[in-house]
Amino acid sequence: MAMDVVDYEIFGNEMQYVEVELDPGEAAIGEAGAMMMMQDGIQMDTIFGDGSAQQGGLFGKLLGAGKRLVTGESLFTTIFHNEGRSKARVAFAALYPGKIIPVDLSTIGGTLICQKDSFLCAARGVSLGIAFNRKLGVGLFGGEGFIMQKLDGDGLAFVHAGGTLAVKDLAPGETLRVDTGCVVAFQPSVDFDIQYVGKLKSALFGGEGLFFATLRGPGRVWLQSLPLSRLANRIVMAAPAAGGSRRDEGSLLGGLGGLLDGDND
Amino acid sequence: MEAINARLFGPGLPPAGQTCTWQRDSGLISWAEGRTRLPATAGEVRVAGFDLQGIELAWQDARSGAGAQGRWALQVLAAGEAARVRAAPPAGWHEVFAKLAGGRRARRGRLALGWSALLLFLALPLLLVLGFFLLADDLAGWAASRVSVKQEVALGDASFAAMKPRLALRDDGEAAAVLRELGARLTRGSVYTYRFHLVEDKSINAFAVPGGIVVVHSGLLAATRSPEELAGVLAHEVQHVELRHSLKSIMKQLGLSAVWAMASGDLAGAMTGKAAQHMMELKFSRDAEREADSAGLDALLRAGIDPAGMPAFFATLDKAGGAPPALLSTHPASAARREALAARMQAKGSHPFEPLPYRSWPPAL
Numbered sequence: 001m002a003m004d005v006v007d008y009e010i011f012g013n014e015m016q017y018v019e020v021e022l023d024p025g026e027a028a029i030g031e032a033g034a035m036m037m038m039q040d041g042i043q044m045d046t047i048f049g050d051g052s053a054q055q056g057g058l059f060g061k062l063l064g065a066g067k068r069l070v071t072g073e074s075l076f077t078t079i080f081h082n083e084g085r086s087k088a089r090v091a092f093a094a095l096y097p098g099k100i101i102p103v104d105l106s107t108i109g110g111t112l113i114c115q116k117d118s119f120l121c122a123a124r125g126v127s128l129g130i131a132f133n134r135k136l137g138v139g140l141f142g143g144e145g146f147i148m149q150k151l152d153g154d155g156l157a158f159v160h161a162g163g164t165l166a167v168k169d170l171a172p173g174e175t176l177r178v179d180t181g182c183v184v185a186f187q188p189s190v191d192f193d194i195q196y197v198g199k200l201k202s203a204l205f206g207g208e209g210l211f212f213a214t215l216r217g218p219g220r221v222w223l224q225s226l227p228l229s230r231l232a233n234r235i236v237m238a239a240p241a242a243g244g245s246r247r248d249e250g251s252l253l254g255g256l257g258g259l260l261d262g263d264n265d
Numbered sequence: 266m267e268a269i270n271a272r273l274f275g276p277g278l279p280p281a282g283q284t285c286t287w288q289r290d291s292g293l294i295s296w297a298e299g300r301t302r303l304p305a306t307a308g309e310v311r312v313a314g315f316d317l318q319g320i321e322l323a324w325q326d327a328r329s330g331a332g333a334q335g336r337w338a339l340q341v342l343a344a345g346e347a348a349r350v351r352a353a354p355p356a357g358w359h360e361v362f363a364k365l366a367g368g369r370r371a372r373r374g375r376l377a378l379g380w381s382a383l384l385l386f387l388a389l390p391l392l393l394v395l396g397f398f399l400l401a402d403d404l405a406g407w408a409a410s411r412v413s414v415k416q417e418v419a420l421g422d423a424s425f426a427a428m429k430p431r432l433a434l435r436d437d438g439e440a441a442a443v444l445r446e447l448g449a450r451l452t453r454g455s456v457y458t459y460r461f462h463l464v465e466d467k468s469i470n471a472f473a474v475p476g477g478i479v480v481v482h483s484g485l486l487a488a489t490r491s492p493e494e495l496a497g498v499l500a501h502e503v504q505h506v507e508l509r510h511s512l513k514s515i516m517k518q519l520g521l522s523a524v525w526a527m528a529s530g531d532l533a534g535a536m537t538g539k540a541a542q543h544m545m546e547l548k549f550s551r552d553a554e555r556e557a558d559s560a561g562l563d564a565l566l567r568a569g570i571d572p573a574g575m576p577a578f579f580a581t582l583d584k585a586g587g588a589p590p591a592l593l594s595t596h597p598a599s600a601a602r603r604e605a606l607a608a609r610m611q612a613k614g615s616h617p618f619e620p621l622p623y624r625s626w627p628p629a630l
């Protein structure tokens with residue numbers, strides 16, 4: 001199946017969404033929960049698998065489904081067709097502050113490895129796979145780095161980075177150590193490993209960032225400054241119900257903020 | 266000429282790499298806008314790709330000098346093509362490829378070792394339990410041999426004290442006195458100080474607690490037709506104490522539960538309570554029964570009591586009918602056991618025996 005060539009436009013600064021323009025007959029796949037709006041002519045359809053040619057055949061579909069079950073992802077993908085006679089747009093919004101990254105898979109060799117929850121949408125024909133890291137270190141300590149999503153094809157794919165995006169191009173042999181949660185995506189040419197940094201004592205008695213992902217070039221890596229897990233931790237810690245204290249930002253506005261923040265129920 | 270699809274990274278190329286074709290025989294690497302050549306002197310080789318199926322050949326650009334900026338890397342990520350490159354490395358690169366293969370084997374070995382160690386660690390409690398089941402008899406025997414008589418008596422007394430509240434002891438009557446008299450005759454000269462107890466209970470049962478406590482149910486007493494039959498049962502039970510069958514059996518039970526407690530992480534199992542619980546259900550092997558029979562027979566002869574009471578009681582139990590008495594479920598009786606007993610009696614020859622001096626049988630509680 002040929003890739004659908006899609007035009008797109010990204011809106012917003014910190015809370016972005018991407019509008020994908022589909023010609024009649026074209027389609028995009030995306031996470032149903034990320035859909036923001038769609039114009040007349042777009043039909044939403046839930047399919048088993050990801051709609052790519054690689055998953056043709058019952059066996060391929062079952063295999064794909066099995067993998068998705070293992071990783072706890074939904075078995076179905078939502079596909080957005082343009083059934084109309086003119087161009088139509090469908091928009092996907094990022095679920096938390098950050099940047100939407102368009103990646104043209106054809107320019108990076110046809111494959112992108114990305115963090116499971118960072119995928120937003122892609123042109124139909126891009127296959128969504130699961131990649132397990134086979135390194136023992138990653139298996140034992142990896143957590144987030146153990147099971148990754150693999151996007152194959154030569155069309156456009158959109159992934160989302162939390163906070164500020166950093167794109168790093170690594171020369172052959174150049175290494176970069178990052179927090180595992182900060183890795184959004186990388187080319188398969190990049191070697192990904194989890195390394196333990198520090199003393200055993202500090203591993204036993206707590207401390208953060210003792211395990212680092214080591215990225216070794218060549219290739220391009222996409223990093224995020226604010227992993228969703230960090231953001232979630234911060235919010236939970238700050239929530240009064242979880243024992244966090246409510247800190248007023250500035251005396252007057254803080255007092256008003258309690259009245260005005262809208263979510264009082 | 267074999268052309269391999271590869272991706273080239275290096276100075277002047279796009280940071281995300283350049284799709285290219287590599288002629289493996291000539292070393293020529295070409296793409297739309299340019300070409301280069303794989304050096305004939307080997308650089309480095311390593312495993313590449315997220316699935317570790319690919320291969321990377323890297324070398325230093327002589328013109329740009331040292332540093333990451335002057336490095337080139339050629340990656341073949343498709344598993345099939347990478348395997349073909351591994352099988353037939355390019356000219357001049359054989360040695361580094363051989364080293365990589367050795368390293369891979371060593372790493373696989375380490376990986377296998379790591380996983381097996383983890384598995385063994387997880388399976389260890391299970392292995393312990395399994396081993397204990399297989400070796401339970403030997404282990405119990407070994408453990409029992411390390412218990413002193415004093416310790417055995419202490420264990421038995423504690424167990425008996427724990428079961429006492431549930432027993433209707435009738436130790437003041439005529440029957441209990443007869444029991445004690447017969448018992449004393451049968452245990453003369455033993456290292457154990459025996460205590461015989463009568464319990465009011467309709468079931469036909471008797472049991473021996475380690476350290477020298479023998480308990481007889483009133484139901485058994487009522488089932489006997491002569492003092493000699495009761496003596497036969499007592500002689501047998503006493504031998505379970507003398508031969509430490511009860512102790513071994515309890516060690517086995519306790520040992521198993523102790524190992525089980527260890528494996529399941531619940532170490533606070535009440536030991537004496539458990540021992541007491543099992544005291545009445547201590548099962549003996551057929552070998553132990555035969556041993557107790559023959560030693561019991563000898564004890565009867567030594568005490569001058571007619572051993573015919575022993576097989577006679579078997580016959581009495583047979584005639585009783587109904588559900589098999591509790592005594593037989595814990596002391597497995599078999600035709601072989603009876604035959605062995607009869608044969609032994611034959612071998613000992615016939616002696617004249619004084620009948621036991623109890624006129625009215627069974628005696629009153």
Ligand SMILES: [Zn+2]
Nearest residue numbers: 549554557596
């Ligand atoms: Zn017995």
